[in-house]
Amino acid sequence: MGYQLQIYLKSPVCISKNKGVGNVIETVDYVPGNTIRGALAIRYLEIQGRWDQEKRLYALPEENREFNDIFNSDKMCFHNAYIEGKRVVPFTASSCKYQGGFLDSKRDMHGVRDTLIELARYELTGEYDRDRFDICGEICKAPMDRFRGYYAKESEAIYEKGTIFKRFIARTALNEYFETASSGNLYTVEVLNEGQTFIAELNEGLFDRLKPLFDKSIIRIGRSKSRGLGEVEIRVRKTEEDNGHLLVNRFKELNNKMKNLVPGKFFFTLTLLSDAIVLDEILRYKSTIEINDLLDSTQNSPSEAIEVLQKFKLLRGVLSTRIISEWNYALKLPQEDSLSIEKGSVFLFMSESLSDNKIIQLTTILNTIENTGLGERRNKGYGRVRFCDEFHWEDNIK
Ligand SMILES: [Zn+2]
Structure with a gap:
């Protein structure tokens, strides 16, 4: 069984690409996990909290543990929602x-x-x-x-591209202190059209928490929430899970293809399903992913399995990076910019020959990383990966 968070756009939605100035505000073409998490947290506070006029914020009863369990836990990951639940086309x-x-x-x-x-x-x-x-x-x-874009494999060798409908609308600027119209300032907002559905995967723990609280509820996301934009309906659903092939089989299929071209080596690929924020040992942002960056997510794995993983070296990355500028809505302050490796980036790792036993150890440890993700801010949807993705080896022409 799989679990999903469906976001149905009841009105146009703008989730701005960057917080910069200018009079055209562009939207991203998906709903980031961080946006979903923030919007649900605000909704939770509105329902369960009490408005404190003096501090101008919602306060929760002191005994409330649920809020932190859901919104500030490393175990509860809010993943990105993509158009109709489609996947990012690899670079x-x-x-x-x-x-x-x-x-x-x-x-x-x-x-x-x-x-x-x-x-x-x-x-x-x-x-x-x-x-x-x-x-x-x-x-x-x-x-x-x-x-580039999004895709789903519909059936045997039939692929479908995800189409996202957007348009521009004109708006008058808001005075940032009073949140009222600021006269003479016109700007243009790019929006995702209403009527579209974006779907994020959920894990079981988060499904159990969100279902009673938010199923069929209406919330607001993105920019210009006060003026007819950003109204969405949330649905929390169980689905027939179809995650394609098991990782061990994907590993074998990829290597069967590679064997004919480069004998005597073993390979695995890492494809980013969402942006990843990876730091080096002195906390600088990295623009590539190496084997050491995978080790953080494998702390409870047996040491022999970690040794197998360490035999691999990065052979090639096909990637792009972008600056993430997020806004802290609670504090009404911009957050410091960070560098992310963009979703769709692909990394290929290679090692010398491996025994069957070592292959099992390797695919087990890769499975663990797939479940936990990698890098920073995983609970906000960053760092989702898939190893040996079918896209790289299945159906030569799609
Ligand atoms: Zn052609």
Whole structure:
């Protein structure tokens, strides 16, 4: 059984990309875990708390433990909600420059390819298949281009791209001290259109807590909440879980493909399902993920399994970074900017030959990391990973 938090947009929603100044405010195209967590926390305070006029905040009864258990616990992770629960297309995906898109019988799309295996081959042998890497293929000789967005695998070799509808609307600025209209200041807000559903995964613990409190409740998220934007309905649901193949099988399938190109080595991939914030030992932001960064999430694993993991080295990363500027709504202050490695980034790790026993140890420890995530702020949706994702090895042309 799987668990989901569904967010149905009853009105347009803007979740601003950055907190900077300017008169066009762009929205992100998903609902970040941090936004969901903040909005539910405010709703909780409104229901269970008492308004303190002097301090201008909601106060909870002293005996209330539930709030901290749900909103300030490392065990309760609020994941990002993506359009209809689709996945982020990995950065290794590419498609025809002119007819780019998943294969489709109704429209003339030339299909999507994952380039990771060819990249690894080039890195290790200096050879690559130009017809599968640089150009679209036999029929169309167009160059290949990056392919970004969200996708779901609907059935055998049928993929669907997630479409997100947005538009711009004009607004008058608010006076930031009085929260009233500030005359003469017009700005434009980009919004996610109403009528769309964004879905986040939940773990069982969080499902049990959120279901009685928030199922079918209406809350407000994002910017300009006071003026007709940001109204959403929350649904907390059980689903038929389908997480695709078990990790041990994904590992085998990936390595079966790699074996023909580079014999005698073992590989695993790490694909970021959400942005990750990774710090080095002196707390600087990192722009890559190395084996040491995985070890934080494996503290309770047997030492032999950790040794197997440490045999791997980063061979290649296909990644991008971005600055996260978040706003602390409780304090009405901007938070310090941080650097994240963007969702969709892919890392390929390689080791020498491994025995069957070591492969089992490795996939067990990778499973643990998949369940806990990696890096900082995991309870706000950061650092979700998937190893040996099917996208890299299943269906050559999708
Ligand atoms: Zn083409």
